[in-house]
Amino acid sequence: MEWFEALALLLGAILFLMAAGMPVALAFLAANIIGxxxxxxGERGVSTLLNNGWGALTKYALMPIPLFLLMGEIFFHTGLGGRMFNAIDKLLGRLPGRLSYVTVLGGTAFSTLSGSSMGSTALLGSLMVPEMQRRGYKSHMSIGPILGTGGLAIIIPPSALAVLLATLAQIDVAGLLIAGVIPGLILAIFYIATIWLQTKRDPSAAPAYDVPPMSFASKLGLFLTEVVPMVGVMVVIIIMMIRGIVTPSEAAAFGALGVMILAAVFRCLTSEAMRKSITGALRVTLMAYLIVFGSATFSQLLAFSGASRGLVNWAISFELAPLVMLLVMFAVLLLLGMFMEQISIMLLTVPIFFPLAQTLGFDLIWFGLIMLLALEISFTTPPFGLLLFVMKGVAPPGTTMREIYSSAFPFIFCSLLLVTLLIAFPQLALWLPSK
Known part of the structure; x- marks a missing residue:
């Protein structure tokens, strides 16, 4: 069988099973058994493939996923996230568009701890949109920052999706996590600048309102007690990884322990909060491990059948410039993001794109970050970006999908601008991991 026939058989089986309503991980598993x-x-090949798949689940690099997820779940269910948002809200005072800034600043901090774009968007949407609409904010000022900030969870560590991508691509987990720090902060600055421009262009879009005045000493105390401890957890684990003191798995364990200690100090670490946190983290972890199992066996089949090598040779036979090939892969990711969720895209593209990127001479950490940004953009790409529907689910009644789509576009542009900067200046991503 030719390589393109093998590729068509494997991908065709997966797409057919997914279209028939089978869950993504199970569709991959069934197609892998067929392949x-x-x-x-025959039967001996199936047995060998399944044994190899179980071996993929024993990788130490997978350990950060459940721990990062547990950290975010505790942060959410104990109410630490709400305390931090309330503090940032009071600190900004009577600033025009204040609640939009609160969304970006608080959402960025929350994203670093939650590691989940869907969780960030759901929390921000349920907390902030009703309040902003009550204050007279237009939809693009309330919905847009939430859609953008929710995507920051993908690239700012600790990111469970970054850990999963690094594991599937067999690249350095710590390197990819740390590479997202500077670009993630730049993206948050772009979002703040976007909000500032929107308020200058249309002051009525985010009307100011009176708030109780606070002394400088009160603001300083609020900042030190309600903001610094939460953000400090993220800063400490990143510094520990950069200095080589801990591995990503150990950093994730310290992060989860740190959030538990904070919850205990603030007297909000209840048995019910822990039960919900452990249940939520376990549910997503099992899904992630099943996905790793399916992806590992899928990659082996592509290699064994000759499909991956044939596809790479076919792609480089066009003799396109590496930058053009990068843009083609980026466009494919955006196109898939309109119709598929991000983990499915990773399962389909990682076994193909990373060997191609290596052949083209790209730094794989840098390419992994570009891919994460493409996934972040596809989260909010109309018509079927996943975060668009999460926002629709938590937005107040009467919010239309058209309003959500139009609110997302300025923040999509910010992400595309960041990708352009990373292509022009790769050291934005690579400098910090090199330290």
């Missing part, structure tokens, strides 16, 4: 039967010699 193993065809390419690896």
């Amino acid at each position: 193993a039967w065809v390419f690896m010699g």
